[in-house]
Amino acid sequence: MTATFLKEGIFPFWNPYVFAGMPFFADLQIAILYPFNLLMIFFLNGDKLSPLALQLSIVFHYLFCSVFVYYIGKHFKLSNLSSVVFAILFTYSSYMIIHMIHMPLIEAAAWFPLLFLLWLKFIDKGKYLYVWAAAFVMVLCILCGYPQVTFFNYMFIALYVLIIFIAKFRAKDYRAVKSLIIGFAIFLIIPFGITALQLLPTNEFVALSNRATFDYNFAKQGSLAPLDFITFFLPKVFGVWTGNEASTDLKWWSTHQEGPWMFSIANVYISALVVVLLIPSLVYLFKKKGDTAFIKYLVGITIFSFLFALGGNFFFHKLIYDFVPVFNRFRNPAHILFLCSFSISLIIAFGIEGAIHDKNNFIKYFSKKYFFIFLGVFLFVFVLVQSGFFQSVEMSKSEQIYSWVKKQYNIFFVFIIVFSSLFYFFLNGKLNSKTFTAFLLLVLFLDIYVNWYDQNNGSRNPDKIYSQNPQLEAKIKEEMKTEMFRVKMREGSAMMFQRNQGEIDRIQYLEGYNALIMQKYIPYNKPDSGSTQTHDLMNVKYKLNPKTMQLYLNPGYLPRAKMFYDIKVCNSDEELKKYMESHEYDYRKTVVLEKQPQNINLPVIKDSAGIPKDNVKITDYNVNNINIDVENSENGFLFLSEVYYPAWKAYVDGKETEIFRTDYCMRSIYVEKGKHKIELKYQSDTFSEGLKISLVSAFILIISVVFLSFKTLRKKEKNLT
Secondary structure: HHHHHHHHOOOOOOOOOOOEEOOOOOOOHHHOOOHHHHHHHHHHOOOOOOHHHHHHHHHHHHHHHHHHHHHHHOOOOHHHHHHHHHHHHOOOHHHHHHHHHHHHHHHHHHHHHHHHHHHHHHHHHHHHHHHHHHHHHHHHHHHHHOOHHHHHHHHHHHHHHHHHHHHHHHHOOHHHHHHHHHHHHHHHHHOOOOOOHHHHHHHHHOOOOOOOOHHHHHHHOOOOOOHHHHHHHHOOOOOOOOOOOOOOOOOOOOOOOOOHHHHHHHOOOOOOHHHHHHHHHHHHHHHOOOOHHHHHHHHHHHHHHHHHHHHOOOOEEEEEHHHHHHHHHHHHEEEEHHHHHHHHHHHHHOOOHHHHHHHHHHOOOOOOOHHHHHHHHHHHHHHHHHHOHHHHHHOOOOOHHHHHHHHHHHHHHHHHHHHHHHHHHHHOOOOOOOHHHHHHHHHHHHHHHHHHHHOOOOOHHHHHHHHHHHHHHHHHHHHHOOOEEEEOOOOOOOEOOOOOHHHHHOEEOOOOOOOOOOOOOOOOOOOOOOOOHHHHOEHHHHHEEOOOOEEEOOOOOOEEEEEEEEEEEEOHHHHHHHHHHHOOOOOOOOOEEOOOOOOOOOOOOOHHOOOOOOOOOOOOOOOEEEEEEEEEEOOEEEEEOOOOOOOEEEEEOOOOOOOOEEOEEEEEEOOEEEEEEEEEEEOOOOHHHHHHHHHHHHHHHHHHHHHHHHHHHHHHHHHHH
């Protein structure tokens, strides 16, 4: 929808095609302003976006991520091998692979290594150009549309800067302390300033959405369970959750406290290489001479991430939720685990570097004794698994399931034997560096391939998925040329079309899928009438019969726009609900308002014969504007079966008039008798305010970068002369 409307020159503030209408741009996860999403306008085929373009965008983000991680390794003066392994471990960890289907999350996580690299450069060289570059990258992170990952990016950088700040302060390096304060102020303020045009409308939407009543029961959804730590060794031991129908993997079989979707959140696997090297690497790094502050920081981030990810399964998350600002604005605490993957991967990279360039010391911790004890432990577990010892566990009594468990352990066991043997023989001089490097990378790639090949290589063509029932679609679109109406294409689990297909076909459906939904978007219904009242008020012309999988006509649906001459004012949601659910309420004659209109004069209607005559015609309808011609013989209220939202403004003959929240979640405006041209426009005050802030902030960033670049060039020229 974004690409098609932008190519037509329309900026899509509103989405009328799902949930009877929802804010579109104000939903941060839509990420309209993210540059890679804006590029999609060049990949349109007619009015359809090529799925290949989206796939390439995802691939490029993984490529960027791996390159950024590699250069972090080079910043720490790691060898090419250590840096490459670091890049592979993080970029293709379970977190990153499983979340491939969640583009905003992956995009925000992919920029994180570059953020950290720029800060490392700033701390090392003290040049503000790196901070301004980091501020720009953080703008991209925010515009990606996944605020939780962006917040964790900020948290990681802030804690690292704090550690450096304390060290510099103790060393009385006040110049560096000043630079850190100024740098972090720039990094904190400028990105939020530049993205204000997005963040202010988003904040308005969130306040009116299902997220407005955020409590701890909601926040702890997506918590890592203690048993999920098994996935550190066996990523698919509990089965998989994937949309790839061609996959031969066993679908989710375990009884997780929150359902199979948790596979995408509570999986902590990085690689069997991590299991082999983690303990020797940590002991080596803490025993070797030198400053271990950074290693302690990585270990601290790892421990914090694990404890926080446990969410409702451990008291730590509740403490953070109650006492630390911002942490209480997100659910799915296990989403923090990408920081854990990053920290552990970097620790392993340091360990590999020690194995390559400091063999004499590293072999003390990856000794013959460690090698045989390590393999002995997992060999013992291997015997237990093969003997059926764990089949007594309730969840795995089925032979099919236990066979799957054995398969997963067998795969893991083979990889730890190979990885540990490679290091043992290399450290003991049985393998030269080139052979070791080649085999290490080969086995690492095999580890990724074996575990994740089937995860996201979908078997279904998106073009075909969204081309179901083309004749019915054509029929509906033909009818919509002369009449505005909605379609209820879902009943329970039965769906005639895909959830958000309306955005593609430009058909207005009652259903959809989105993380943010308006709190008030479904009118109250009479308890004994099915959903008749609700669907009539929502202009639903066709409904799905799940038994026949056919649409049938809803005969009583109200038109999209209709004049009413009787009102009822309810001063509270409770009063309104009670009235709309009662038989006293006739939704064909009366509109229910939430406030008393001022300076109105409605006719007194005694019977149906006295109902005033009127003519209402929608002359133009698009995502941001609705034009209506009205001719009415008496004063009344023009009811619109459109979800109420404060960014919409109404004009009667060019003069702005108030839009009343009506029938719980719809709109109406007072119209005096006569002929009128009425226009409704999406005009967001928060967007206008945010745009001003964004322009000023962007100007400051551009001027600062130009000035610093010019200053750097002048300094170089001066040094040359």
